[in-house]
Amino acid sequence: MxxxxxxxxxxxxxxxxxxxxxxxxxxxxxxxxxxxxxxxxxxxxxxxxxxxNASARAMRISGATKVIGLLVPDVHYATIIDFETMLGLNSRLETHGYLLTLVRSTEVSKTGDDLPDNIEDTDEDQWLIDHPSPVFQERMLDGMVVMGLIPPVMCQLVSRITPACLWLDTNIKEAQNNLRRDEFEAGKLLGKQMLRRGYRKIIAVLPTYPEEPVRHYSFSERVRGVESVIKATDVEFQEAFLEFEDFTVAPLMAPLRDQLAPDVAILAATDRVAFALLVEMAALGIRPGVDVGIAACDRTRQTQSHWPDLACVAVERFELGIQAADMIVSIIKSPRHACKSKTIKWGWHEGNTLPAVTK
CATH class of the missing domain: 1.10.260 (434 Repressor (Amino-terminal Domain))
Known part of the structure; x- marks a missing residue:
């Protein structure tokens, strides 16, 4: 007490x-x-x-709390990718004199249990927007960073409650207050590497998540990027999906196994997909980079530590957090609560799992 x-x-x-x-x-x-x-x-x-109470004292002195919220999806599985970005964000905000606090998406609006019994289905979203959670409203925040896959209704509510808001790696794409990775460019980069090395077929392995049909923009953009590179060629392209519930590759590999060859490349949509594939391939005696090419559309510190030879496109997640911190502080200080949006470019990590095809 x-x-x-x-x-x-x-x-x-x-x-x-x-x-x-x-x-x-x-x-x-x-x-x-x-x-x-x-x-x-x-x-x-x-x-x-x-x-x-540091926030209360700051409020009395400057009218600001010096606290910034980070709104994240309320899911049971949080990736190490998000954690890297959070560390960069928190580290940089400290140098600006701000504290970072996590806000779960379920804290933003009242739950569905609070909906009136007689409300029409079409009016549910608007009711949630009009009735933000008291817990969220009472948070003394100077600004909000919204990260990841947040439902559209939630995004509307956040925009309404928090004028100083940065959309970090979300499905929101605007000319202002937006920071995201160029996922289309990531797909193009990977597609060019596979094309240049002589692969005749590309199999993209993508995960499915419980948020379906709402998906994070990265998946469709990565696929679109690859397709834009190979559309004028005779390279075959195929998509395969992993089920979220158990994330096991065995049911997927059974029909794909006969298609694998040294001139076939697997495109793993995320590093988690790549790791799942690696485990199953090892069990089947399939050698990455020898019996089949494989590259991932992402790279994390976990990948760097446990599979440094994996060929992949890469972006510095910690740096992403640093840039997000600079942008949200700029938004807070701006009279119009706005700053120009930015897009983060990708680099290429060579590895040894995507060799040139031997004719």
Whole structure:
């Protein structure tokens, strides 16, 4: 239970006003009695376990809380990819003098259980927008960074409640307040590498997630990028999907196994897909980079540590967080709460799993 100024005042035998001034550093201690009184108040505060409210103090001084929220999907599985970006975001915000706090998407609006019984299905989304959660409204945030796959209705609500908002790697694409990776370019880069190395067929392995039919923009953009490169060629292109529930590759590999060859390349949509494929291929005695080519549309620190030889496109997730921090601070300071959107480019990690096809 938190300690109040009233409790400290009663223990120290002074007024609440005096306690407030001392603990906020505004007390004049020009003579000895005032010094002793201040020392007593601080001593009582320490003994009772009083913790100053930095946000409230900042609000009184500058009108700002110096706290920024990071809105993330409320799912049971969080990838290490997101964590890398969070670390970069938090690290940079500290240098700007801000604190970062996580906000789950379920904290933004009232739940479906609160919907009126007589409401029409078509009006449900609008009702949720018009009835934000008190928990969310009472958060004292200077701004919000929205990251990942957030439902469209939730995005509308956040835009309405939080003027200073940055859309980080979401399905929102605007000319302002938007930071995302160029996933189309990532697909093109991977497609060009496979085409240049002489592969006659590309099999794209993509995951399915419980958010279907809403999907993160990266999947369709990566596929579109590959297709744009090979459309004028005779290279075959095929899509295969992993089920989210167990993420096992065995049912997928059974029909694909006979198609694999040294001149066939597997495009793993994410590094998690690549790892799942690697495990199953090892069990079947299929050698990546020898019996079949394989490359991933992503690279994380986990990939770097456990499979450094995997050929893949790469982007610095930590750097993505740093740029996001700079942008949200710029948005907060802007009178119009706006800054120009940015797109992050990809690089190529060579590895040894996508060799040139031997004729």
């Amino acid at each position: 938190s300690v109040t100024l009233k409790e400290i005042a009663a223990e120290a035998g002074v007024s609440i006003y005096t306690v407030s001034r001392v603990l906020n550093g505004k007390n004049k201690e020009a003579y000895q009695p005032a010094v002793k009184r201040a020392e007593k108040i601080r001593s009582v505060a320490r003994r009772l376990g009083f913790i100053p």
